[in-house]
Amino acid sequence: MKKIVALLLAIVLLLCGCGQKGADASGTIFCMDTVMDLQIWGSDADEAYTQLAQLLRSLEQEWSANEEESAAAKLDQQDAELTQEQMALAQKALALRQRTEGAFEPRIYGLTSLWGFTTGQYRVPTPEQITEGMQSTRWDLGAVIKGYAGDRAVQLLQAMEVDRALLNLGGNVQSYGTKADGSAWVIGVRDPKDPNGTVGNLEVTGTCSVITSGGYQRYFEQDGVRYHHIIDPKTGYPSDSDLASVTVVCTDGMTGDVLSTALFVMGYEKAVAHWQQHDDFEAVFILKDGTVRVTEGITLTGGSCEVIGREN
Ligand code: ADP
Ligand code: MG
Numbered sequence: 001m002k003k004i005v006a007l008l009l010a011i012v013l014l015l016c017g018c019g020q021k022g023a024d025a026s027g028t029i030f031c032m033d034t035v036m037d038l039q040i041w042g043s044d045a046d047e048a049y050t051q052l053a054q055l056l057r058s059l060e061q062e063w064s065a066n067e068e069e070s071a072a073a074k075l076d077q078q079d080a081e082l083t084q085e086q087m088a089l090a091q092k093a094l095a096l097r098q099r100t101e102g103a104f105e106p107r108i109y110g111l112t113s114l115w116g117f118t119t120g121q122y123r124v125p126t127p128e129q130i131t132e133g134m135q136s137t138r139w140d141l142g143a144v145i146k147g148y149a150g151d152r153a154v155q156l157l158q159a160m161e162v163d164r165a166l167l168n169l170g171g172n173v174q175s176y177g178t179k180a181d182g183s184a185w186v187i188g189v190r191d192p193k194d195p196n197g198t199v200g201n202l203e204v205t206g207t208c209s210v211i212t213s214g215g216y217q218r219y220f221e222q223d224g225v226r227y228h229h230i231i232d233p234k235t236g237y238p239s240d241s242d243l244a245s246v247t248v249v250c251t252d253g254m255t256g257d258v259l260s261t262a263l264f265v266m267g268y269e270k271a272v273a274h275w276q277q278h279d280d281f282e283a284v285f286i287l288k289d290g291t292v293r294v295t296e297g298i299t300l301t302g303g304s305c306e307v308i309g310r311e312n
C-alpha cells in the first residue's frame with residue numbers, strides 16, 4: 001500500500017515538473033521507504049545520476065533494519081565481519097549517542113520494532129513489553145541512514161566532478177556545490193499542521209544538509225491517541241515535548257540527521273542549550289503552538305519567526 005502511495009506521489013511530482021527544474025539529469029526514485037527526488041547539473045550528470053541511484057539502493061539494502069543479513073543485524077553479532085566503512089558508521093553513531101546524552105539511541109530496535117515502526121504493523125505495547133524492549137541492544141540506524149546517504153552521495157558527486165546537485169532524500173535535503181548564478185539554494189520548511197504548506201523558505205549556500213524530524217511524518221492512531229515514530233529512549237514511548245518539528249542545517253549529513261531526531265526528543269529548551277554549546281549546526285524549531293523559532297545563523301524568508309541568540 002505504502003509503495004502504491006509513493007508511486008502515485010512520484011507521478012504527481014513528475015507531473016508538477018518538480019524533478020526537472022533545468023537540471024541536466026533528474027528523476028524520482030522510491031528508496032529507503034520514501035520518495036527521493038534527484039537533480040544533477042554537469043557534463044557527466046547522466047552517469048552520476050545512474051551511479052547515485054545505485055548507491056542509494058545499495059545503502060538501503062546494506063542497512064535495512066529487518067533483514068538478518070543487513071549490516072545493522074551484523075552489528076549485533078559478536079563475530080560478524082564488518083567493513084571499515086560499516087565500523088566507522090557504528091562508531092560515529094555511538095559518539096553521537098554520547099553527544100546527545102542518549103536522546104539519539106542507535107540501539108533502539110527493541111523499541112521501534114515493538115511499536116511496529118520497523119514493519120508498519122503498528123501496536124501499542126504493554127508497559128511490561130516496553131520494559132523488555134528497553135533491555136534490547138539491537139541496532140536500528142533508521143534515524144541516520146538518509147543523512148549518511150547524503151554524505152556518501154556528496155562523496156560520489158565530488159568524485160564524478162559534477163557541477164552541482166540538489167537531492168531530496170525523503171525530507172532530507174542535500175545540496176552540493178553552488179548555483180550557477182551564485183544565489184542560495186531555497187528549501188521550503190514544511191508546516192507540521194499542513195501537509196501542503198510551508199512556514200517559510202530556508203536559504204543555504206554550498207554543500208549542506210537540511211534535515212527535518214517531526215511527529216507528523218510517520219504515526220498511527222489508536223483509541224483517539226496519536227503515536228509517532230520518534231521514541232524517547234528514556235521512557236520507551238513516543239517522545240512528548242513542546243516541539244512539532246525540528247529542522248537542522250549542517251554540513252555533515254549524518255550529524256544533521258542524528259540531531260534532528262535527538263533535538264526533537266529533547267524538547268525546545270534542551271535543544272536550544274545543545275545549539276548554544278555547539279557550533280556545527282543551525283536549527284529551525286516549530287513549537288506545537290505554531291511558533292517558529294530559528295537559531296541566529298538561519299536565513300528564513302517568506303514567513304515570520306523569532307531569532308534565538310547564543311546568549312539567551
Ligand atoms: P525519518 O527517518 O522519518 O526522516 P528520523 O530521522 O527522525 O525520521 O528517524 C526516525 C527513525 O529512527 C524511526 O523510524 C526509528 O526507526 C528510529 N528512531 C526512533 N526514535 C529514535 C531515537 N530516539 N534514537 C534513534 N533512532 C530512533
Ligand atoms: Mg533523523
